[in-house]
Amino acid sequence: MEKGFRKKSGRQIPEGEVITLDHVTKSYSSSGAPALNDVTLHIKKGEFVFIVGDSGSGKSTLIKLLLRELVPTSGEITVLGYNLNKIKHSKIPKFRRNLGIVFQDFRLLKDRNVYENVAFAQRIVQTSTREIKRNVPSILATVNLAGKYKSKINQLSGGEQQRVALARALINKPTILLADEPTGNLDPNNSWEIMGLMEKINESGTTVIVVTHNREIVNAMKKRVVTMKKGVIIEDEEEGTYIDED
Amino acid sequence: MRINSFFYTIGQGFKNLGRNKWYTLASIATIGACLFLFGLVFSIINNIQYFVHTAEEGVSVTVFFNEGVSEDQILAVKTDLEKRPEVRQINYIDPETAWEEFKNSYLVEYADGFTENPLADSASLEIYLNDVSLQGALVTYIESIDVVREINRSEITADTLSGLNKLMAYVSMGIIIILLLVSIFLISNTVTMGIAVRKDEINIMKYIGATDFFVRAPFVVEGIMIGIIGSLIPLLILYYVYGSAINYVHTQFAMLASILPFLPVEQIYSQLVPISLAIGIGIGFMGSFTTVRKHLHV
Numbered sequence A: 001m002e003k004g005f006r007k008k009s010g011r012q013i014p015e016g017e018v019i020t021l022d023h024v025t026k027s028y029s030s031s032g033a034p035a036l037n038d039v040t041l042h043i044k045k046g047e048f049v050f051i052v053g054d055s056g057s058g059k060s061t062l063i064k065l066l067l068r069e070l071v072p073t074s075g076e077i078t079v080l081g082y083n084l085n086k087i088k089h090s091k092i093p094k095f096r097r098n099l100g101i102v103f104q105d106f107r108l109l110k111d112r113n114v115y116e117n118v119a120f121a122q123r124i125v126q127t128s129t130r131e132i133k134r135n136v137p138s139i140l141a142t143v144n145l146a147g148k149y150k151s152k153i154n155q156l157s158g159g160e161q162q163r164v165a166l167a168r169a170l171i172n173k174p175t176i177l178l179a180d181e182p183t184g185n186l187d188p189n190n191s192w193e194i195m196g197l198m199e200k201i202n203e204s205g206t207t208v209i210v211v212t213h214n215r216e217i218v219n220a221m222k223k224r225v226v227t228m229k230k231g232v233i234i235e236d237e238e239e240g241t242y243i244d245e246d
Numbered sequence B: 001m002r003i004n005s006f007f008y009t010i011g012q013g014f015k016n017l018g019r020n021k022w023y024t025l026a027s028i029a030t031i032g033a034c035l036f037l038f039g040l041v042f043s044i045i046n047n048i049q050y051f052v053h054t055a056e057e058g059v060s061v062t063v064f065f066n067e068g069v070s071e072d073q074i075l076a077v078k079t080d081l082e083k084r085p086e087v088r089q090i091n092y093i094d095p096e097t098a099w100e101e102f103k104n105s106y107l108v109e110y111a112d113g114f115t116e117n118p119l120a121d122s123a124s125l126e127i128y129l130n131d132v133s134l135q136g137a138l139v140t141y142i143e144s145i146d147v148v149r150e151i152n153r154s155e156i157t158a159d160t161l162s163g164l165n166k167l168m169a170y171v172s173m174g175i176i177i178i179l180l181l182v183s184i185f186l187i188s189n190t191v192t193m194g195i196a197v198r199k200d201e202i203n204i205m206k207y208i209g210a211t212d213f214f215v216r217a218p219f220v221v222e223g224i225m226i227g228i229i230g231s232l233i234p235l236l237i238l239y240y241v242y243g244s245a246i247n248y249v250h251t252q253f254a255m256l257a258s259i260l261p262f263l264p265v266e267q268i269y270s271q272l273v274p275i276s277l278a279i280g281i282g283i284g285f286m287g288s289f290t291t292v293r294k295h296l297h298v
Helices: A060-065 A089-096 A114-124 A129-142 A157-170 A190-205 A215-221 B003-018 B023-059 B069-084 B097-113 B132-144 B154-194 B199-207 B212-252 B254-259 B265-294
Strands: A017-026 A036-044 A047-051 A074-079 A099-103 A175-179 A207-214 A222-227 A232-237 B059-063 B087-093 B124-129 B148-152
Touching: A017 A060, A017 A207, A036 A060, A036 A099, A036 A207, A036 A232, A047 A190, A047 A215, A047 B199, A060 A074, A060 A175, A060 A207, A089 A099, A089 B199, A089 B212, A099 A157, A114 A129, A114 A157, A129 A157, A157 A190, A175 A190, A190 A207, A190 A215, B003 B023, B003 B212, B023 B154, B023 B212, B023 B265, B059 B069, B059 B132, B069 B087, B069 B124, B087 B097, B124 B132, B132 B154, B154 B212, B154 B265, B199 B212, B212 B254, B212 B265
Parallel strands: A047 A207, A047 A222, A099 A175, A175 A207
Antiparallel strands: A017 A036, A017 A074, A222 A232, B059 B124, B059 B148, B087 B124
């Protein structure tokens, strides 16, 4: 699907672009102000992008639109050649398998252990049991959790839980990694560890998009920063910083 | 779908029973309690209906004939009556049999004084009905036969049994429908709540690219298993309780046992087992299927 991003929308997508938002507006009600207002955004393969902004700036809505949890009120969204405005419900799972997703609250299956949580993502894409047994320990080693594969989720610290979530997101080798406030529930040490892992993943060619409030991390990492405010992109710069509005 | 993925989803359904112990226990208990109550009422009602039906079968109409009517004529009437839909069985009682029965019942040793059969003209037809409520129509027809002298019938018994039968049919239908509705409501509520609290789990699966089938299958397997276990437990308990109750009545109230016939447990269970399993499995399946669907649109 990565090759020739013209198939689904019928519109020419620039070479190497994995995410395209074309004048996207999202309103939750007809009366209120739109959560996202005429947003246009292009993200290329292999980029590391921070999306920053205060509460209510539209970051979460943007993530939900990229996951096809929401449909735009107007405008067009294309991710990896899938036109998310027109995608059929039955095709959404296949589309999402191209994305790795990490949430602030980890969203792990609490009644399963570390191994089962990570293996679950492989089960979904119908990987054989033999391959799962090979892949899971390998990815757990990447996130430094090789020794904890049998642990229950509630036996892990916040940082460890986020690393399990990261392992789950990466096991199917996604083209895009979407992280919604991945350090929101972590202390500074764990936050840096997670961001370090994400940078490593990005270096291997995965496009990484991180929605965050964490100024220190954004300013230190010198990546592309898209700043949102009240549903619009107010700034988009390479090696940008998270400017304190106040 | 790969065969190992298919078995994985089925296996997850079984594992879920253990992962969600309290939900599993609550659901099985609710299904079990509802179906036990249903089975109990079902058994009682069926036995009452059986009793009324047995009593009905004993109700007969006796037809006596004019003097001089020959046995052939009476047997011709019998053949004619046997064709009627109300009639289940007709016994021809010849005068000798009638006199023997009378002697044995009422005269005993005093019967020796009789040299001739005083009931020589008392040959009769004893008619048993398919349905006592049809007694009136049959009697009207028999009255129109010219060789008939007298018809003995118990109108009160027939009317009472007929009324009781109708009442039982309505009452049992009403009770069973109410119990079924209450069972369906309680069981589906338990299943719905049990799954609703796990909607996060469904969301996670959907976010990481699980198909609707992949998410739903373990829940449906779980629902069906809960339905089967929840149905079998009350059936087993009731089997034991029913057998013990019959045994108790037979040993403690021997007189009552001869008046009150009980349906054999096999006969009750030939209907109760499929009904209970259908309710248990049906609600387990439908409840999980529809509840998961509500949370799939993520």
